[in-house]
Amino acid sequence: MKIAVIGAGIVGLSTANWLKNYGQETVLFDMHEPGSQTSFGNAGTYAQYANIPTNSPSFLYLFPYLLLNRNSPLFIQTFHIPKLIPWLFQFLKNSKRDKVNDTSNKLTSLLKLIEEGYADLFKDAKCYDYLTREAVLYVWSNKFFYNAAKKDFAKRTETGSEITILNKDQISDLEPNINNIFCGGALFEGSYFANNPKKVSESLFNLFLSKGGLFKKEEVLDIIQEGNQISLKTNESTEQFDKIVICAGIWSKNITSKIEENVPLEAERGYHLMYPELIHTIKRPISWQERGLYFTPMSNGLRTAGTVEFAGLSPKKNQRVINFLDRSTRSVFKNAESPSESWLGYRPSTPDSIPVIGQSEKNPYIYFCFGHQHVGWTLGGISGKLIAQKMSTNKTDLDLSPFSIKRFIK
Numbered sequence: 001m002k003i004a005v006i007g008a009g010i011v012g013l014s015t016a017n018w019l020k021n022y023g024q025e026t027v028l029f030d031m032h033e034p035g036s037q038t039s040f041g042n043a044g045t046y047a048q049y050a051n052i053p054t055n056s057p058s059f060l061y062l063f064p065y066l067l068l069n070r071n072s073p074l075f076i077q078t079f080h081i082p083k084l085i086p087w088l089f090q091f092l093k094n095s096k097r098d099k100v101n102d103t104s105n106k107l108t109s110l111l112k113l114i115e116e117g118y119a120d121l122f123k124d125a126k127c128y129d130y131l132t133r134e135a136v137l138y139v140w141s142n143k144f145f146y147n148a149a150k151k152d153f154a155k156r157t158e159t160g161s162e163i164t165i166l167n168k169d170q171i172s173d174l175e176p177n178i179n180n181i182f183c184g185g186a187l188f189e190g191s192y193f194a195n196n197p198k199k200v201s202e203s204l205f206n207l208f209l210s211k212g213g214l215f216k217k218e219e220v221l222d223i224i225q226e227g228n229q230i231s232l233k234t235n236e237s238t239e240q241f242d243k244i245v246i247c248a249g250i251w252s253k254n255i256t257s258k259i260e261e262n263v264p265l266e267a268e269r270g271y272h273l274m275y276p277e278l279i280h281t282i283k284r285p286i287s288w289q290e291r292g293l294y295f296t297p298m299s300n301g302l303r304t305a306g307t308v309e310f311a312g313l314s315p316k317k318n319q320r321v322i323n324f325l326d327r328s329t330r331s332v333f334k335n336a337e338s339p340s341e342s343w344l345g346y347r348p349s350t351p352d353s354i355p356v357i358g359q360s361e362k363n364p365y366i367y368f369c370f371g372h373q374h375v376g377w378t379l380g381g382i383s384g385k386l387i388a389q390k391m392s393t394n395k396t397d398l399d400l401s402p403f404s405i406k407r408f409i410k
């Protein structure tokens, strides 16, 4: 079969590689360099334990606090509120206990399989230099939030993660170079991280090319269906395919709307700052939970990454968010200088925190793999494997019905 993959972020790169593994003639489309958008600037963690969605019962009563507190990681631009309301309403509806348990179970089913999605790709791409096998550390500076978070630890272990609980001294033993303002922590044993997400994406791209995959640096403008024929119209050409899979992150909704399948995808904007002088200061990603951010020891310096800002797809950075990240970094790393770089990315988020993986309801030749919100770097491999299985053999290692677009189509 001749298959088009739209989007060369971590999800599209994984999908394209798995399609080649299943013997398909595969063409990958992106108007940017592979791995250069949201997948470029994340915190790099392979977060198997991340089965607790951001919409949770506590989110309902914490919402006013998150909006008003100076040190909250949530930012909402007033100009975007009218557009945000329908999505936010659904997001809040999904914050009820029974709904959150259901979301968590669905995420768990995917997270349990992350190694099945990545092990072969990483081995074949020979990208081990860009992966560091040090466990991710969560820390809390406030006892109230720490005790609240502990209630979720048992649920998190259902993904196969083991958690070691740490007191303040044990945090210092692990990470002696931080200003230890934390009261407790949790170490997610067996988790690991990419010390250079860009290089990981590049390795997966080169692997795809080495398998005979074709890349076209073109923007997909439309999908054209005539009878049983399906074509992609790009800014340069129109080409016929047997099947098409949309892996375009936040921009997927622009393409699905062309086939009248509207998905409520919202950009949860996240930022990062780079501190080259803080290279080798810590050994593992440290996530300061109340601040919603990670400090990750990348190969070119310390990266402070996180926050959620609702402001649509505008490329304009918000200096308040940058100041918040910088202030947070300085309170933990006394030697921090001015950041050398700031970056803004767009997490592709559904209001139920579950990705869309499966076949179109309207057109059997079109498939979807997007909406991975805060955990796309972790879930890219397995999502790509599952959708490639579905497209190639119609048999999947995991039942994909919970991830169907059906839930959004009236």
Ligand SMILES: Cc1cc2nc3c(=O)[nH]c(=O)nc-3n(C[C@H](O)[C@H](O)[C@H](O)COP(=O)(O)OP(=O)(O)OC[C@H]3O[C@@H](n4cnc5c(N)ncnc54)[C@H](O)[C@@H]3O)c2cc1C
Residues within 6 Å of the ligand: 006, 007, 008, 009, 010, 011, 012, 029, 030, 031, 032, 033, 034, 035, 036, 037, 038, 039, 040, 041, 042, 043, 044, 045, 046, 047, 218, 219, 220, 221, 247, 248, 249, 250, 251, 252, 255, 269, 270, 271, 272, 305, 306, 307, 345, 346, 347, 348, 370, 371, 372, 373, 374, 375, 376, 377, 378, 379
């Ligand atoms: C600050 C921050 C920290 C994060 N940390 C983590 C983490 O530690 N762990 C984790 O698991 N996840 C993390 N994430 C989330 C993760 O980065 C995303 O979920 C993931 O990168 C999404 O990948 P993607 O391939 O779906 O999208 P993208 O990487 O955005 O790729 C989509 C691609 O589609 C292309 N495209 C769009 N429209 C078209 C078109 N019309 N034609 C052709 N191509 C098109 C784009 O150019 C782009 O290259 C973080 C995100 C942020 C912002």
